[in-house]
Amino acid sequence: MSTAIVTGQPVPGSSLESDLRSLGFDVRNASDASDAEALLAAVPAGERVAVVDARFVGHPHALRLGLTDPRFPLAAVAGAVTAQPAGRQALTRAVARETSAGGGTSLAVHSLADRIVTALDADGADVHRPELGSLVAAVPTDPQSRNEARQAVAAVDDEAVRLKSAVKARDGFFTTFFISPYSRYIARWCARRGLTPNQVTTASLLTALIAASCAATGTRVGFVAAGVLLIASFVLDCTDGQLARYSLQYSTLGAWLDATFDRAKEYAYYAGLALGAAQAGHDDVWALALGAMVLQTCRHVVDFSFNEANHDATANTSPTAALSGKLDSVGWTVWVRRMIVLPIGERWAMIAVLTAFTTPRITFYALLVGCALAATYTTAGRVLRSLTRKARRTDRAARALADLADNGPLADGLAALLRRRSGQKRLGSPLLSAFAGAVMLLLVAALEGYGNGRLVAFGVVYVGASAAVVAARPLKGALDWLVPPLFRAAEYGTVLILAAESKVNGALPAAFGLVAAVAYHHYDTVYRIRGNAGAPPAWLVRAIGGQEGRTLLVTVLAALLTGSQFTVALTVLAVYVALVVLAESIRFWVTSHLRGAPAVHDEGETA
DSSP: OEEEEEESOOOTTOOHHHHHHHTTEEEEEESSHHHHHHHHHHSOTTSOEEEEETTOEEOHHHHHHHHOOTTOSEEEETTEEEEOGGGHHHHHHHHHHHHHHHTTOOOSSSOHHHHHHHHHHHTTOOOBOOOOTTOOEEOOOSHHHHHHHHHHHHHSOHHHHHHHHTSOSSOOHHIIIIIHHHHHHHHHHHHHTTOOHHHHHHHHHHHHHHHHHHHTTOSHHHHHHHHHHHHHHHHHHHHHHHHHHHHTOOOHHHHHHHHHHHHHHHHHHHHHHHHHHHHTTOTTHHHHHHHHHHHHHHHHHHHHHHHHHTSSOBSOOOHHHHHHHHHHTSHHHHHHHHHHTOOHHHHHHHHHHHHHHSOHHHHHHHHHHHHHHHHHHHHHHHHHHHHHOOOBOOHHHHHHHHHHHTOOHHHHHHHHHHHHHTTSOOOSOHHHHHHHHHHHHHHHHHHHOTTOTHHHHHHHHHHHHHHHHHHSSOSOSTTGGGHHHHHHHHHHHHHHHHHHHHOOTTHHHHHHHHHHHHHHHHHHHHHHHHTTOOSOOHHHHHHTTHHHHHHHHHHHHHHHSOHHHHHHHHHHHHHHHHHHHHHHHHHHHHHHHHTTOOOOOOOOSOO
16 A cells, blocks of 8 residues: 655645545645654555645646656655655655754645655655646645646646557557557556456457467468457557556566567467468468568567667767658658558558458568568668767677677687687677678578588587677677677578478478577567666576577587478477576566566557
8 A cells, every 4th residue: 555645734625635545545644844754654664655745736647647657766746756665765864854954844835745856856866757748736835826727737638648648659550540549448448447457468468369279270261360350469469558558557577478478479370370371281381480480580689689789878879860850850751661660560450451361371471571671671771870870889788789699608618718719809890700600501501401411510610600709899889789680590590491491291380489489588588688687597598508509409400310300309499498488587577576676668669
C-alpha cells in the first residue's frame, strides 16, 4: 500500500484526497512540517510515499503520472513529490532539512512538496518530472487563481488525454491508422477489469500460436483463419503496451516478455507456414522460412548494434542525420520512410493478407524481398551516418558490441595466444577480420557442398577470424557496430546452407530449430544490455560454445555425418542450446523481477 501525506489545511470542495485514494494511496494529513516528518518516518521503508500540498488543483492523470510511475525512484509535479524505496533516503533527508529550516511550522505560503523538490535538486538527486502537456497541476495561493486552475482543469478532458498518451508517440503507418484508433479502447477495457499487460501479452502469444497451428494445416480455410488470427494477435500486441502506458504498469519482467514473445510469435508463424507447405509436399519452403528468420534476426542485430554503439557517444551528429531530421519535417516523407523499413505492423499485415489469399511460398518470397529492401535502406543510411559523423564512442559501447559479438572460449583462447606472441599489442581491424571470415565461410559452404572435408578447415579459419576480432582494438571504430551482424549472418547462414545442401527431409526443420534457439540467446543478450544488466554470464557463453564454436561444430558435423545423422545432430544441438539458454534466461528475469529490479518500458521495434 502506498501512502500520501497531504500537508496543510484541507481546502473545501477539493477532490484531492479521493483522487489520491483512487490511485491506491492511503491518505494521511499533516498540519505542519514536523507532522509530515513524523508521518514519513512511520511509513514502512519498502513502500512508496508521496508528499502532496493540500492546495493542489489538477487532473487525476497528472497525479497518476507524477506519483505512480514505477520506473523512477523519485518523481514530482507541481505541489507533489513521491519516492519509491530506492529514493526514500534522499526524500527523508530533504524533508528533515525543510523541517529544520522552517522550524517545523507554517506551510501556508510555500508548498512543502515543492520545497522538498528544490532540496532534492540541490542534493543532486535525479527527480523525474513527467511531461503533462495539456494536463493541469498547480498549487494556487488565492481564491482567484484557484478558480482559474479549476476552470483550466474543466476545459481539458482528462480521460481523452490519458487514452491518447497510451499510444506510442512514434508508430508505423498501419498501426497508427488501422490498429491504434480502437486498440486503445481495448486497453482501457482491460484496465477497468484489472487485467495486466503481462496477461494481454500472453494472450497475444497464444493467439499467434493458434494462428501458426491453423497455417500448419495446409488448407485454404486454415490459411484464412491463420491470417485473421495473426492480425488479432497483433492487435493484442499493441494493446499490452497501451495498457502499460494507460495504467503505468511497467516492469522489467513485462518488458522482457513483450520483446521475447514478439520474436517467438513471428518465428512460430514462419514455422507454421512451412509445415502447411510441407503438407502439400513442398519441404523446400522450410529453406524460405529459415531464410526469412535469418534475415529478420540480422536486421534486428543491425538495429541493436547501431543503437548501442551510439547510445552515449559524444559529438554524435552528421550531415546525414541532419538531412533525416529535415525530411521528418515534411509530413508525407515521415510515413513513407516508416513504411519502407517494413516495421512489425506492415510486416504482419502483409504476411496475414498473403497467407489468406496466396501460398506460403509466395508469402515468404514477398517477405524476403521486402525485408531485404528494408535492410538495405536502413543499413546504408546507418553506414552513411557512421562515416560522416565524428562520434567518439565510449568503453561501455565497445563492451556492449563485444558482448553482442558472442565470441566463445575458442576465440578467447586463441586471441590470448595471439596477444602473447605480439607482446600484448592490439592487432588489426576487427571489422575487416569479421567481414573476411564471414564472407569466406559462407562462400565455401555454398560452393564446396555438403560432406566436403575442406569445410572443417575453413571452419577453423573462421575461428581464427573471430579470435582476430577479440585480439584487435576495442570496437570503437566508425563501422565496428557491423561486427555482431556479420557474425550472425555467418553462423545462421552456414547452418541454413549446409542443411539445404544435405538434401534430407527434416534437416531444414532441425536447422530452423537450432537457429531459433541461438537467436533467442542473442535477443536475450540485447534485452539484458538494454536493461543495464550486462551480458549473460560467461559460463553460459562457454556452455553453448560461443558463435565461432557452434559454427565450427556444424561444419564438422556436415563433413563427417550422413544427411540423416546430420539432421539428428542438429536436433540434439538445438534442444541442448534451447534448454540451457531458456533455463538461465527465465531464472535471470524472474529473479530480477522478484528482487524489485527497476521497472523499464522498452518501446522496442516501431510497430
